[in-house]
Amino acid sequence: MNLMMPLLRRSVSSLLMVAAIAPFTACAQTPAAPVATKKPVVVVVATGGTIAGAGASSANSATYQAAKVPVDKLIAGLPELADVAEVRGQQAFQIASESFTNEKLVALGKQVSALVKDPSVNGVVITHGTDTLEETSFFLNLVIRSDKPIVVVGSMRPGTALSADGALNLYDAVALAASPSARGKGVLVMMNDDILSGRDVAKRVNIKTNAFGSQWGPLGMMVERRPYWFRAPVKRQTTQSEFDIDTITTLPEVAIVYGSGNMGTLGVEAATKAGVKAIVHAGTGNGSVPDYGVEGLKAARAAGIQIIRSSRIADGFVLRNSEQPDDKYDWVVAHDLNPQKAKILAALALTKATSSADLQRMFWEY
Numbered sequence: 001m002n003l004m005m006p007l008l009r010r011s012v013s014s015l016l017m018v019a020a021i022a023p024f025t026a027c028a029q030t031p032a033a034p035v036a037t038k039k040p041v042v043v044v045v046a047t048g049g050t051i052a053g054a055g056a057s058s059a060n061s062a063t064y065q066a067a068k069v070p071v072d073k074l075i076a077g078l079p080e081l082a083d084v085a086e087v088r089g090q091q092a093f094q095i096a097s098e099s100f101t102n103e104k105l106v107a108l109g110k111q112v113s114a115l116v117k118d119p120s121v122n123g124v125v126i127t128h129g130t131d132t133l134e135e136t137s138f139f140l141n142l143v144i145r146s147d148k149p150i151v152v153v154g155s156m157r158p159g160t161a162l163s164a165d166g167a168l169n170l171y172d173a174v175a176l177a178a179s180p181s182a183r184g185k186g187v188l189v190m191m192n193d194d195i196l197s198g199r200d201v202a203k204r205v206n207i208k209t210n211a212f213g214s215q216w217g218p219l220g221m222m223v224e225r226r227p228y229w230f231r232a233p234v235k236r237q238t239t240q241s242e243f244d245i246d247t248i249t250t251l252p253e254v255a256i257v258y259g260s261g262n263m264g265t266l267g268v269e270a271a272t273k274a275g276v277k278a279i280v281h282a283g284t285g286n287g288s289v290p291d292y293g294v295e296g297l298k299a300a301r302a303a304g305i306q307i308i309r310s311s312r313i314a315d316g317f318v319l320r321n322s323e324q325p326d327d328k329y330d331w332v333v334a335h336d337l338n339p340q341k342a343k344i345l346a347a348l349a350l351t352k353a354t355s356s357a358d359l360q361r362m363f364w365e366y
Helices: 006-027 071-076 081-082 102-117 133-143 166-177 265-273 291-302 339-348 356-366
Strands: 041-048 086-095 124-127 149-155 188-193 192-197 221-225 226-229 254-258 278-283 306-311
Touching: 041 071, 041 102, 041 166, 071 086, 071 339, 081 086, 081 166, 086 102, 102 124, 102 133, 102 226, 124 166, 124 265, 133 149, 133 188, 133 339, 149 166, 166 221, 188 254, 254 265, 265 278, 265 291, 265 306, 278 291, 291 306, 306 339, 306 356
Parallel strands: 041 086, 041 124, 124 149, 149 188, 254 278, 278 306
Antiparallel strands: 188 192, 192 221, 221 226
């Protein structure tokens, strides 16, 4: 025992010395540099609309001038955007969306296509007026060959109004476009917390902030810049589409003839004389055509004009060979697409195909 004591004392002394020196050694070490995380790059392409509108006073939520605020001011007015992404702006147009034309659709599509080809760009946000937002969203969903997030956003109230909705909608849209989880889900619409598919979204109310929806429901929702997903689109879109904006220069003319009681035949006659390539018949109920209107549509088809039966009803879908013998008349049904979306798909379809069988396939697949 006496022989072991000196050894024990030396071990204890060594441990005490290490314990005493350790704090000073730790303090002398160079602290680790913080790891820099690069923010995703999101480009905001502005086209005008209510989200860029201004009213005479804060009490004006429905009376205002659209397309007044340029994109740089929209971005500068929302400094919180810097928390989620490096945001850049491009001004494509400065118009109210009811003034969108086929030429503007094609030009916007080419601009977005060029942006998503840029490897430094992670996502694109398009600010848009709400009146034709659903048509532009569907068009881009069909013609942009990229899985990068593309988000279309608008507002129902101008930024000058009490309880304006544009700022949060734009913030959510940028956060969504910056999210890797949004890749591959097609063109999205961000409105009133809901993440909607550009394929089936529609403006369903014209005066409230919860104006946009789909009969099939949202894909998910945004809460404090985080997307929560509940379903995924199954129809062909973007990278699976046979349409490519880079090869499209013009779109053929397609007319919509609206169904109603005592609708007459003048709409179909005028469209036929105007030389349109297709007529979307926005029929009542299940795309119904009045008995006195059948011959005019048959004559238009015989003249080479495609006939697409759609419905003016917001929900549901048109059944083929129900109400009308579509096979016999060589007509097409729009399935669940509303008349304005059927017009977009018909125009694109006619850039690639001329037979009704090809068009019907496209209406089933897209």
